[in-house]
Each structure stands twice: as C-alpha cells, then as structure tokens.
Amino acid sequence: MEYDFDSIEKDARAKWQKDNVYEVPEKSSKPKFYILDMFPYPSGAGLHVGHPLGYIASDIFARYKRLKGYNVLHPMGFDAFGLPAEQYALETGQHPAITTKTNIARYREQLDKIGFCYDWKREVRTSDPKYYKWTQWIFLQLFDSWMDRSQQKARRIAELVSIFEQEGNVNHVCPGDEMISFDASAWKGYSVQEQRRVLMQYRLAFLDYAVVWWCEALGTVLANDEVVNGVSERGGHPVEKKQMRQWFLRITEYAERLLKSLETLEWSDAMKEMQRNWIGKSYGAEVDFYLDEAAVNGTKRFIKIFTTRADTIFGADFMVLAPEHELVSSITTAEQRTVVEDYVTYVKSRSERERMTEVKQVSGAFTGAYVLHPFTGKQMPVWISEYVLSGYGTGAIMAVPCGDDRDHAFAKHFHIPISNIFGELYDGEKAYTEKAGRIQKSSFISMMEIPQAAEKVIDMLEDLQIGKRKVNYKLRDAGFSRQRYWGEPFPIKYEGETPYAIDAKELPVILPHVESYKPGPEGQGPLANIPEWMAEHRETNTMPGYAGSSWYFLRYMDPHNEHEFASRAATDYWKQVDIYIGGTEHAVGHLLYSRMWTKALYDLGYIGFDEPFKKLVNQGMIQGVSKILWTVGLKGAEVNHVPAIYISYDLCKEFGKSLFGADILKMIQQRNPTLIVGPMEGSKEIEIILNPYRVDINIVDKNDLLDINEFSKQLDINKVPVFLSNDNTIRCSSEVEKMSKSKRNVINPDDIVAQYGADTFRMYEMFLGPIDVSKPWDTKGIEGVHRFIKKMWRLYNDEQKGWIVSDEAATDAELRILHKTIKKTEEDIERFAFNTAVSSFMICVNELSSLNCHKLAVLEPLAVCIAAFAPHTAEELWHSLGHKDSVLNAAFPTWEQQYVTDNSKVYPVAVNGKTRAEMEFPLDMEQADIEKVILADATIQKYMEGKAPKKVIFVKGKMINVVV
RNA sequence: GCGGGUGUGGUGAAAUUGGUAGACACGCUAGACUUAGGAUCUAGUGCUGUGAGGCUUGGGGGUUCGAGUCCCUCCACCCGCACCA
Secondary structure, three states, X not given: OOOOHHXXXXXXXXHHHHHOOOOOOOOOOOOEEEEEEOOOOOOOOOOOOOOHHHHHHXXXXXXXXXXXXXXXXXXXXXXXXXXXXXXXXXXXXXXXXXXXXXXXXXXXXXXXXXXOOOOHHHOOEOOOHHHHHHHHHHHHHHHOEEEEOOOOEEEEHHHHHHHHHHHOOOOOOOOOOOOOOOOHHHHHHOOHHHHHHHHHOOEOEEEEEEEEEEEOOOOEEEOHHHEEOOEEOOOOOEOEEEEEEEXXXXXXXXXXXXXXXXXXXXXXXXXXXXXXXXXXXXXXEEEEEEEOOOOEOOEOOEEEEEEOOHHHHHHOOEEEEOOOOOXXXXXXXXXXXXXXXXXXXXXXXXXXXXXXXXXXXXXXXXXXXEEEOOOOOOEEEEEEOOOOOOOOOOOEEEEOOOOOHHHHHHHHHOOOOOOOOOHHHOOOOOOOOOOOOEOOOOHHHOOOXXXXXXXXXXXXXXHHOOEXXXXXXXXXXEEOOEOOOOOOEOOEEEEOOEEEEOOHHHOOOOOOOOOOOOOOHHHOOHHHHOHHHHHOOEOOOEOOOHHHHXXXXXXXXXXXXXOOOOOHHHHHHHOOEEEEEEOHHHOOOHHHHHHHHHHHHHHOOOOOOOOOEEEEEEOOOEEEEEEEEEEEEEEOOOEEOOOOEEEOHHHHHHOOOOOOHHHHHHHHHHHOOOOXXXXXXXXXXXXXXXXXXXXXXXXXXXXXXXXXXXXXXXXXXXXXXXXEOOOOOOEOEEEEEOOOHHHOOOOOHHHHHHHHOHHHHHHHHHHOOOOOOOEEOOHHHHHHHHHHHHHHHHHHEEOOOEEOOEOOOOOHHHHHHHHHHHHHHHHHHHOOOHHHHHHHHHHHHHHXXXXXXXXXXXXXXXXXXXXXXXXXXXXXXXXXXXXXXXXXXXXXOOOOHHHHOOOOOOOEEEEOOEEHHHOOOOOOOOOOOOOOEEEOHHHHHHHHOOOOOOEEEEEOOEEEEEEO
C-alpha cells in the first residue's frame, strides 16, 4: 500500500461531514476567536490557484486556534450582487440569479475539494432576500441618523427634530449646506416638505443632486474608487462627470474617527497609509479675498480660498478659481467673457482621462476681475484654471508662485510678475517649496520661521474676521446609487420629490423580476421599466456592490436571525473579527465603508465595538506565467494571401540587430513559395511589427517550446500558418502577469488536487513563500512537498508491513526533534510564517525517518501538530492511532523547555572586546574580568546540539540575565 | 512628484532582539537498486582556487569586537496616491 491521498481525503471529508465537526456552537465556555476571509464574488470563470492562498492561510490559523482550545468562528459566503452577472444577463438574457447560483455551486465544489473547515450552516449570500432585508434595514438606520459633531456620535433624526424645535440649528452646523441657519420659530414655520429638505442635509444616508462619475458604457454611476485613471475599474470604459440625483452616505462626518482609530488597528503600515491618504487630512486656513468692486447693499463679494501655507500670504500674486467655481460667470468682465467661456467649454470637452494624462500642461484664462490683498491692499488678478479642482478645499486658491511649483509654472506661462518672499532661497527659476527657512518682505511676519509665521498670519486673520483655521479632508461622501438591476432595492418611496422610508415591517423590499436588463428612461435603472414599481413611486436605483459587503461579517455571527441583523448577545460574544485576510485591492473601498457602517451601528447602540477588523493580513497574488507566441506583421509590404506568421522567440531577439523586413519576407518565401509577396527593395522601409499572442500554457513545454501540431489543430483549417525559426522549433517567451482566462495562463486547483491531493496543494501554496508576497505559480516545486507528505505517511506505515507504530519509549534525541518542531510550528503560525513552518515539518520528518523512529510517543503529537496544514492526512493517521474523535477535537501538543534548551554551559561570541576567534572554548564563567557576554544562538546550537539559552549576559562575573 | 515597500545562489526562499549567511525545497551532477524511471535511496551543489585559502546578502561609505539586519548616500524594481493648494 502506498500513500493513497485520494481515498484518505475522501474518507476524512466524509467523517467531518458525518460528525459535523465544523459546526460552531453558539454558546461555549471556551474563549472565542473570529477569523474571516474576504468573501468572493462568484465569477463565471471559477477559482484559479491564486484564489485559495488566503483561504488556506486562514484555514490553517482557524484549525490551529481550535486545537489551541478556542471556539473558532470561520465562516464563508458570497458577495453575490454585482455588475458582471448583470452584464452577462444583458448579453445572454440569462437571469443574474441563475448565473449567480450556478457560479456559487461551482465555487463551493472547488472549495470543498481543498478541505476548508468552514461552517457552511452560517453561509451568507448578499443577494438572498433574507440577507438583504437587513442591508436595507441598516440603510434605513443611516437614513434616520445624523452626526452630532460635538459628541462625535451618530444620533436619531427624531432627536434632531426636537433640538430644532427648541433652539433651531444654531448649535448644529448643517453638514450638507453650512449656509442654512434658522431658529426654533423659523423651523416651526417650515412646511413638512421644507423640514424634510433640511433634515435631508443632515442624514447619514441622503439624497442629493451632485456631479458624479457617469459611465455611459456601463449605464451607471460609479464611486470615486471605482474610477481608475479616468476609466471605469471594471471594463476600462470612459467615464464623465454628470449632474444626477443620487443617494450618498455621509462618510465625511466620520473622517476624523476613521483616521484616529486607525491607530488602534493591527494593519500593515502600507494599508493604514493608504486609508490616511484617502481621508487626506490637512491643516490650514480659509481666507476671504474681497473683490475689487463697489459694494452692493453695503456688502462686497469675496472669494473664499483654502491654503495650508498661510505664511506665504504676502507672496500671493494672483488668484485661481476652478473653472466650475460658482463665481466665475458673475465676476467675469465683459471684455474677458468670450475667453473665459471658451476656456470653460474647452475644459468641459476634455475627458477626465485627457486631463489626467496632460497634467503638466499649463492652461487658464483671466476673468478680468481683481481682488484686494487682505493685508497690503494690493490688486491681484483672478484667473481660472483646471489645475484648481472644484472638489477640494473651496475650489479656489491664492497663487504664490515663488512657493509653489504649479503656481510658478502658471505665472511663468502667462507672464504674471512674481514676488519673492524667500530672499536668496528662491532663485527665480524654481519655486521654493521647503517648509523651513525665514520669510522675508512680509510685513509683520518678516524674518519669522515658516511654521511660526503661518500661526501668526492665521491669528491675525481670525482677529480681523477674514479667515479662520480649517482642517480639510480629501475624503468625499460616498455615492450610494446605481442605475442597475442586480443590487439591493432601496426601501424608499416618494411623495412627489420627497423620499420617505418604508416601514421596517415591510422589509425586505424584494427585487422584482424583470424581462429586460436595459436601462430605464433618462439614465434610470432597469427597475424604472416596471409599471407596478413606478406606480408605487419606488426608488428606481439599487444599492452599489459594497452595500452588502459592508456588514456581512456581522451576519455570520447570527446568520438565521429573522428579527434582527444579528442579536446583541451574538455580537457581544463574537465581537470584532480577530483576523481578517484578503487582498490589498480593498484598501480604500470595502475596508473604509465597513469601518463606517460599524461605527454607525455602534453609535446607534446596536453593537458594542466600533472597529470591525482588529488585525488585517494581506495575502499576495499568485500570478500566472503566460506563454507568448510572437506573430509577425509587416507594414509597407504588399503581401497577398498573408497567412498567420509565427516566429520563434530566438529569432525575435535578433530583430533589432540584423533582421529587416526584407529578410523576413525572404524567409517567408523560402518556406512557402506559393505566397506572393510584394516589393522587396528598400528593405529598411518595411516595418516589422511583432504582436504577442498568448497561447494556452498547456501546449508549451518546460523549455518554452510550442507543440506545433497541437497549436495548428486549434487554428482555422483554411489558414495554413507559417512558422519561422532557425531550428524547426518555435520558442515562446514568458511573462508573469495576472492569472486570467483571457490570458490562457490559468492553473486550475482542481487539476492540482486531482494529481497530488489537497494536503499537498495546501502545503505547497504555503511553502511558496511569505503569505503577503505576490509570486508566480510554478508547478515544478510541488514534488518536494508531495514527497514530504508521503515520507511522513511512511513514518506510520510500511508499504509491505502496513501499520508500524510501536509503543516503545522515545529517546531524548527523538523527543528533542519533536519538541523543537512543536515550538517552531507554534511560533511560525502565530506570526503567519507558514512557509517556514512547512520547512520545519520537513526537517522533522527527515530526522525522524533517519532515526527510524516509528514510536507512538513521538508520532501522536506530531499528527496533531501537523493537522492544521495537512488536515486529511492527519485525520487518517489520528484515526489509525485508535482515536474515535476527530483530530480537530484534540489539543495542540505542548513543548517542554528541557528538550529545546540547556544552559549548563555557555559559549560566548565576544567577551570584553575579544572576538570568538581569539578565545578558547568553553569559557570559564567564574573569571572576574568578564563584564559582558553575549551568546550566539547558532554558535550554541553547533556546540550544544540545540540546548542552550539564546543570550546570557554577565556583569562582573555574575550572570544577570538569561534570555531564552 | 509624494508616500509605502523590496533588493540574499541557477530558482522559490531562510536567518525571531546585530552573533558561523544561504535552513528547507526546486533544479542540476554523480552513484545505488532497476527492463525502464517521471518510483525510492545515497553523496555533492554560493562564487573562486589543484590546494591551504580568498571572496560573497544591489553599489559606495559609516557605527560596532562583530552588520543581510542599525545609520548616511546612490542605483534598480514593485505597490499606492497623484494638479489635494
């Protein structure tokens, strides 16, 4: 009998299922542990070997924690609403619910083969009405809440109403419109519609007309983070800005808390930094610059700007407004009107992509208007330019060319005189942007250091009431509407223009069936095509993809609750997710929204914690290695009846050096004289274009040679391909890139599992390298891991004699190997170093098999030690050792100090300036002149065979510290 | 441009607080048993040199008895943000 992973794994799975070993008890005296994977979106392509990387890591950790005596919640579910299923529906007419269901079934099957310990009874699907009922419910809570800025806490709208009735909004600035101001009697005088309009400006989920990213191709609005480099993240379609009525989440009200509580989280610095950047907090001042014009009704108009460099105010030479700024048309003078309007039109005509790629180009227009400097009274021209963004700060700046690169370039381009407030620090060629040095020629702040000068200026502005300190955030409110079908319907009905929440008792609002997934009229979603829906004046938008995923981690705690999203008892028991594993791609989207929802639910008293994910582990991607076959295109040659020409990569490399178009043409003719090829003279004018064609990686061998027969079979039979090469072989080049179906480089985990078994697959994925590093999949190395598992199995079994475990007492040498391995496993798992843990198993098994050790006393703990990594094999061994219960119910073995250390002798590396080379060993520690001794771990191991403390520190001959 | 990160054999990588660099594995070389080996086992494998030895963690410099690890500087690559005032 050999190691038969197929039957071992089948038996183990059957046993787990029969005994319900993965079921997580609701009540337990054990300490809890919650470890979560980012649930997948079930795409039609199925899983490839990259997907399970994080799942395997979390599975190992979950099993380990369970062996350590924790009650472990380790659930899985599906993020089932979203665009791809709907796009597919548009193309094929297949209902998204059906494709989603099929895809989930396939995912489930693939996941099961790898042996994950998920409690599937807790599975959630965001598209299930029983689930999205609560997504809608939470939306209603946000709709019914506002942020009390002074308490930094979300409160109920009803409380706000009673505040308004008593004192108006004097103590609660309106976040939606800071200009709104009223007292109690004014409030009471408002009509119901007016009151609701005001309240809408406070709600955490609110309706607003706003400029949003509109994607024509997808027919929907996209969130900021769904737009990448000026095109849609999904599909890469162009996007434009458009004014539309949209639902929003007032996440900006949480900016400060989202920023601050990052400090309490165990996330990578990179991840925290990304969130900090996204929130983008900056300290500065708002300053009013009055227009140089006659007062109307005793007031003058002013331009409010934001600056982080108030210290440079005396260097301001002109003003710049965003082209979209509301004052632009009213301040523009008659002479400048044409120029300004042309410029505004030009800016509007430019796609976001153009704007982004041509960042360095200077453009702008003069409005003809002037403002007066608040301190000097200097007249300053007002310009507009697209380098000032309407969405940041106030959409207007004071331009200080000597202290800012962009202002400098602008001034140079339009020949605006530049004042210098930095003396010799500014050379006239390049702006001085450092925030150190002394300010000059600046009235009351002259010769002050920059930081102090800034403070002084702001103080002065505040005294004069023309400016104030201001904290600014880049973060914008999150768009929460999609003109799409396959998402959660809003629990909202309209009376005229006024939206009303649907009574919570009527939830869920079921997503109705539609015949067509085409958009409705006027950019509305497909729901607008349903007469019954419209008759009830329901909201036609649906929620975005991140709605369901913003709270799913809570539902796992109490997945079948029909009365609450999760009971308080359940959330109080499980609390935060202890470890959350997933990719970095959700750094600012999902992770930020989840944090906000958690904080809101906390504020409203539904849960007892305000951060969802205590520790975050990012797994790297497993990339594919695409095989690229180069095809030749000839420009400038008249080639009739051009076949597909494929060229060996060896030959490609010669291109730049010696081969020209004509050489290629000659080669083609030699090989295939029937081809009629055009003019051959002027060879250098014939341009060769090499086009990459990604071939199925299965028809390329390990030396990158193409299986020409197999390839030809896949081609159109009428087109005879021509292959060009020096030696009758066609070589491909390789490229490491994302694994995807379209790149024909996908390795399917099912195939690997079928060939080597799930345990080998799991261990190999871990063995590849650190969990957070991206790396290409390479099937070659898997043999080593497979050999190791077989070797381990042979510690228990002999191919002839069968079961060979004996009751003999273990020797010290054997125990040392065992205990070192247990210790190492424990340490490595705790710090997520699964690759080195696998290595230590290999060492252990190698050593035990060279000692010919088949003893129960050693092998029984070893089976438990390895159970998290190779659960099927461990289960079988555990069972064969006579245990009725699953190995998961065993306790992780403990290691004993005596087998891993021995401090009877010390071997220092350096003593009082003497190096090891100059000393004799072992040293006499009673020597009085020894002041300090530091031991090298590796040195000790060599001398002591692994028994020693790591460091021993002596002072004046007395041992003062032993570090183990 | 700004922010974060990484650079170690032919390859994936170890080295936990500064202490024998390259564990473990792939690959490769030789050998054993074999009709055969894509099974198994043994030995070797950073570079260089016949050898003792010398050299080696992207380059250069520094701190230290001792540096892959700490500091400075330059280079390369990766990720994120990007006209954010």
